[in-house]
Amino acid sequence: QSVLTQPPSVSAAPGQKVTISCSGSSSNIGNRYVSWYQQLPGTAPKLLIYENNKRPSGIPDRFSGSKSGTSATLGITGLQTGDEADYYCGTWDNSLNAGVFGGGTKVTVL
């Protein structure tokens, strides 16, 4: 059971928008930065969003992040077949004094 809760899967048609939620608590998301990672099949994870809503160089603005209270959200607009992947949220937990990830969300483009 992951400390951060994500839906197992989301899906939408090409060109549409999906959002992925990441629910935590005051000991993690509520008081720490959240980052998001994309893992394409058979590859290493890649950083998509850091410090809740910032995009590293090279990440298209179709990807966005937000945080409110103890939850964070990743949004993907203009969905493409190349976006089919597993997406993970991550942060630090002050109570556990440990890093934590969500269980991951599989995005399917219909």
Next chain:
Amino acid sequence: EVQLLESGGGLVQPGGSLRLSCTASGFTFSTYAMSWVRQAPGEGLEWVSSITGSADNTYHADSVKGRFTISRDNSKSTLYLQMSSLRAEDTALYYCARGGIGLAGLDPWGQGILVTVSS
């Protein structure tokens, strides 16, 4: 170009030991925290350990505490994970990554190295 290259994985018997290495290039290694993250077959990501740039502080997941030790040699731009008392549940792809998960995120990640614990 920033690169991370893991090595040292393989097949080990339960109760055995293994040391993973992660050689970094393309950035000033000593100024960054570094982390290890693992992924069991078909499963999600699990944070394992992190270490500050100066190695002043180290952090380990409860699942590996007392068995794994993260360390670094800044003169060699190399990160290590010493693993002992290995269990079947430690079988996973181990990734090294630059940064700390609670800071500016983990970026980039190495390609991963497989550790298999089996008799």
